[in-house]
Amino acid sequence: MSKPKKIWITDTTLRDGDHAMSHKYTVEQVRQVAQALDEAGVPVIEVSHGDGLGGSSMQYGFSVDEEDRYLRAAAEVIQHGRMAFLLIPGIGTHKEIQKAAKIGAKIARVATHCTEADISEQHIKMAKDLGLDVHTFLMMSHMTPPEQLAGQAKLMESYGADCIYVVDSAGAQLVDQARERVRALRAALDPKTEVGFHAHNNLGLAVGNSLVAIEEGAVRIDGSTCGLGAGAGNTQTEAMVAVLDRMGIESGIDLFKIMDVAENVVYPIIRQRHVPRIDRGSLTIGYAGVYSTFLLFAERAAAKFGVSSRDILIELGKRKMVGGQEDMIIDVAVELAASKKGSPAQTAATPAA
């Protein structure tokens, strides 16, 4: 292994963490967390609805406040690091990119499903034209083989992406799967294009897979304080910082400060709501290869339609649902409820009104 000197962490407590918060962050909380992360030396701080800008919706859940206000609050307090936002083409549009750039975002993170990179061309080019750095996501990357994934990464590179992430949205990748994917991207891309890795801890492999990604040449790693994110959460920022520190790899983040951010700032916000952990639901997600964000939706649908959330998640995995298809959770729950009663879907859905 060739050990890098420095790894850049993007903290997504205020974006992937928004899923675990069910989009209930207040503007004041976003301000507090952004400020604390910035003071701890986090180089990139991502702020967005969990499903990216424009994600506030009936499909994914409404944020309690307005997008602009969250972005402004964070932009005002970030002094040392850079603010990033997520945008998923098909959900958010060029208007949101323009808005975020105006407010002060410096990095656009543009995400597509791992086989659909070509829908990001318009957004990557626009973000580059606005002077932003562009980091792109190939989501649910366990669903496509390494060579194909590298082909999709090449497309994003050709549109102007500065860094391309292997994103394990389902937290489903085994160690070798993560390794092969990062290796394939690293081999295919121009040496100047960076590779990143975004993990979910559903199988307990988030920090480990992030380290494997670093071994294979990834220089950007996503983390989240308290691991706050969809499913069992993300690579825990403070744990990652400690590990890098012990390995002698620089992250620019002050270990004790980031520990305190997690303990004193973030944990008090989330403990009333949802602290992600490897439980039956999130483990099922990792095992079945389902989009981590489906966790809380599946639990709500299970309660509403009187079926098991594990059954819903397993079925969603079988149907090869991709990120963003939250409506299918209801669809599957309705069908499972109907088959449980041995009657057509008709009778199952109506009384749930």
Place this chain on the structure above:
Amino acid sequence: MESQKVKVAIIGSGNIGSDLMFKLRRSKLLELTWMVGAVPDSDGLRRARELGYKTTHKGIDELMEHPDDFAMAFDATTAHAHARHAELLKAAGKIAIDLTPAAIGPYVVPVVNLDKYLDHQNVNLVTCGGQATIPMVNAVSRVAPVKYAEIVSTVASRSAGPGTRQNIDEFTETTARGLSEVGGAHEGKAIIILNPADPPIIMRNTVYVSIDKDADREAIKGSIEEMVAEVQRYVPGYHLKSPPIFDEDRVMIMLEVEGAGDYLPKFSGNLDIMTSAAVRVAEGFATHLNKKGAAGRTVSQESRA
């Protein structure tokens, strides 16, 4: 009555144009005369030739030299090309049925607002997601006030062509506008998702409509069912996945749209609903023209003979 048919041309011999051609073969009101393409040996033009239609690869200019051959033209090219086509067609007094995102004319969803625009010369078909979901939003808004409507269209990756992919914002923005302008919601939002599963998934649409907590759910349900039946008259594969699901201040409507499999595969209900709606719109115009006792160039040669 063959002689009563109104003559039409298709501009754009790609997938959409080819599917239109097959659908027009069944129409009792429309007679396809020309298939206009841009590439000499394209599959679409070859197929059209084999079926006995006049073809050209020289674009609209050649078609415009035969004004007696058509009263209406379907435009299945691009927004950019349609801007020019629209002017030529207008100058020649032809009706343009625009399947591109150009939206020079008003948005039309046949079951909702076609009657309003029968004297217009250019109408636009919104988007595939719009054709699938706007009828549902309208079904609710005609019986209850709708502050907000949101739709999620999920289509098979294989049925999303390069045009859609290069400008996916056009889909979300145009569809959202259609939800309010045609659907009758105060505000609209649209989301599109591509799913690469193999075998390909059938087009799915979920429509969320915000309603008052004490809205008349039975009336809404009835109106939705009626509307589904109306759409099914031209898109037989259009159906509810389950009855509407009411939840406090909203109703969730889940639809599946299976294509007719004329030229495009059945899973691409997204493309089928566009071509089906376009034919339906053209038939609406044809009926209107016939009613007006249209003379001269708007009616086919045979009827004058």
